Amino acid sequence: MTQAPLLAGLAPPSVIVAEAFGDVDASLLPAERAHIAGASPRRRAEFTTVRHLAGRALAGLALERPAMVPGPMGEPAWPDGVVGSLTHCRGYRAAAVARTSQVAALGIDAEPNRSLAGGVLARIASPAERENVCELVEAFPDVAGDRLLFSIKESVYKAWFPLAHRPLRFGEAAVTIRSDGTFTARLAAGADGSGRETGPLGARRELCGFWRESAGVLATVALKAWHSRAPIP
CATH class of the missing domain: 3.90.470 (Ribosomal Protein L22; Chain A)
Structure with a gap:
């Protein structure tokens, strides 16, 4: 099949x-x-x-x-x-x-659609992100929202690293997941380690992305296009 x-x-x-x-x-x-x-x-x-x-x-x-x-x-x-x-x-x-x-930047990730081990979400997510995950799970009970957030942050890391050549800590990317299959990730000022307000992603310091679940796999794409926002397929 x-x-x-x-x-x-x-x-x-x-x-x-x-x-x-x-x-x-x-x-x-x-x-x-x-x-x-x-x-x-x-x-x-x-x-x-x-x-x-x-x-x-x-x-x-x-x-x-x-x-x-x-x-x-x-x-x-x-x-x-x-x-x-x-x-x-x-x-x-x-x-x-x-x-x-x-x-300008591109990262993808795939993860099994199952919950993270206990305590991991608290280490990778802010209070606002944890609330966002709870809302997502209410809308999509068959989606492991904590694992989806982890996958998104992995995609963001993969998109970011070639630009900055330094690790991106979980707390340096503030993620908002939407029920329409899209997300945004706002990077902290000076996330490239320079302390500057602007960096490789420009003044907006924002990546957009898309997510999907199918056949037990969560897939995410994070990117920064040269225009203000990538078109939604």
Whole structure:
């Protein structure tokens, strides 16, 4: 049975997504094989699949995939002029790319649709975010709202890191999740560590995004387009 798209079609048309609901038999480049040689079979399969998907997504931009050996913080490498993001969780893998002329920042994440361990929500969420999660769960009782917030913050981190080259703490992104499948993430002033009011995202310091739940998986996309707000598909 063919699975319905999850991240594909969730982001604006300027973002190219390739996804799979399991691992694929694909080849790695020599540097990638050397990097992953000592990993478990499961980790090697995930690593290989998301890079295969990255190649498919880049082909949508008429580009070839470079060697994608993770950087010091685990970040993947992308061709010049491209922003991209990878994600995988049990039963799902995806890659997303866009040209920097259209999208300034891009992050994706996928998580199992089940609640976080006890105490985690209090560590990652502000009181306002916890209230937002409670409201969301009332509207969507089958959605693990705390895990969705975690996924959104992961997407925001992945979008932010290539711009600032520093970790983004959970409390530095104030997230508002809406029941229409969208969200916004407002970053704290000086979140890039400079102490400046403006930074890589400009004066608004805001990312928009989209979320979806299907077949037990939560998927999120965070992005900053060069216009004020990305169109909702």
